[in-house]
Ligand SMILES: Nc1nc2c(ncn2[C@@H]2O[C@H](COP(=O)(O)OP(=O)(O)OP(=O)(O)O)[C@@H](O)[C@H]2O)c(=O)[nH]1
């Protein structure tokens with residue numbers, strides 16, 4: 526009886542060790558595959574926000590397609606959105622080039638949230654989301670943001686994000702009349718919701734301001750965002766907690 530028990534214990538101990546080794550290997554492999562994948566295909570991220578907040582402008586700015594700020598005036602993005610190829614942008618540490626993969630530029634109209642936003646989120650499997658607001662249309666921005674937070678809750682098991690950047694755009698327009706805090710004052714509930722969700726789902730959130738049109742204030746925000754999105758090479762990984 527005693528022998529059978531100790532054999533049983535030894536066997537279960539053996540399997541425990543084996544499963545730990547397997548889990549460790551799987552994690553290491555995941556990280557390596559992830560790292561290689563992102564290097565080849567680009568960092569998956571998406572840009573969302575209500576109608577007219579500057580999504581198309583931000584993507585154009587990242588792609589260095591804005592030659593003349595005065596003349597840049599994009600049409601509202603139509604239902605279905607526009608495909609965006611992966612491209613290299615100077616958003617790495619010290620402004621080095623990084624390949625990024627936004628996949629599609631979607632419109633911000635209400636009717637597009639449950640269609641274009643959700644399908645983009647599911648297809649792109651983004652590691653990061655940039656949610657744009659500006660100094661106007663508080664209710665619409667709140668609605669859109671709550672839609673995104675709800676979506677993250679509902680889809681969580683499927684594809685967790687690593688970072689959410691709330692970017693208060695059009696800094697060049699409002700900087701003279703108000704501060705970032707003035708604008709954020711209207712979003713107190715949403716900010717609370719983001720904070721608690723980020724802790725629950727394990728992502729980082731950042732709140733920044735800038736101008737997608739002129740590029741003012743944008744560089745560091747984007748560098749920080751993509752740094753948080755980027756998978757770490759093996760040696761950068763924090764020591765395993767298990
Ligand atoms: N002054 C200023 N104007 C901006 C900025 N970003 C965008 N705009 C302007 O805001 C308007 C809407 O910009 P878009 O980039 O088309 O906005 P969008 O979010 O793509 O809009 P939809 O596709 O309709 O949802 C355009 O006239 C832009 O030139 C900015 O940082 N500063």
Ligand SMILES: [Mg+2]
Pocket residue numbers: 580581582599600601602630631632
């Ligand atoms: Mg657009």
